[in-house]
Amino acid sequence: MNVFSLDDSVGYTINIIANLLKRELNDEFKREGVEVMAEQWALLLRLQERAGMNQLELAQATSRDNASITRSLVVLEKKQLIERQQVDQDRRDKYLALTPAGQALVPRMVACAQQVLERATQGMTTEEVTLFNQIIRKMIGNLS
Template identity: 35%
Template sequence: MTTNFEHAEEFFSFLTGKASAALGRRLQRNLKDEGVIITSEQWSLLYYLWIEEGRTQQELAMLTFRDKPSISRLINNLEKLKFVMRVNDKEDKRSNLIFLTKQGRQLRDRCMRGANRTIQEALEGVNYEQMLRAKDTLEHLYANLK
């Protein structure tokens, strides 16, 4: 089924640019307010490590929808900040497992406060049904393009 949207270009521009960029900028500002100077991209990688450490770079790439070079760059920068460390996978010598350092673990609470505030600010004035509709629309869009 095809649908002709009169304002499809505006929708595409908003979806791929404005909303995502605004969320990223606000997250970085809210993290800075919590005393954490990292990018929204670095936050997304740390988030998945707070859920489960010892993930491979490939797993992190899939979870964050990034390519391998981007994940390597993010991990390199987080290593320089001493928030993560690479450990050779004993079962697969070609692979690295990514673990949080003590400093990386200590960031969790401050980062989650900043992220939760960002979500609250983004959803201000949006009721639950609107949020579910938007989520369903984005999931449908993603499924179509997968």
């Protein structure tokens, strides 16, 4: 009979890595005076990559649920990093776009993320990092 071991579980290990990366990214943002949280930065980056998405498209692009997106967007809008633009006559559907302040913040956030990833992959070869990403993407594909 196989006994399930949490410590040997791929899902548990991935969760630990995700939590550690979020914590490190939040700490790096704080050190660099970037006033966003790890949960918000992917939204800003996706909006920079593809302006004019609506909330549902942004949720899909970041693999997040609509409720958590709503909360994050309210915070980002209050910080004047994003704005909602009405689509034609439909008041319910709004395009999302970075403000100039949001656009200016993205390169600083990317630099912070690169610092964290350099620390996280320290001691790993380029081939190991590539293989890790391939395996993780395969798992994402299996579950999507």
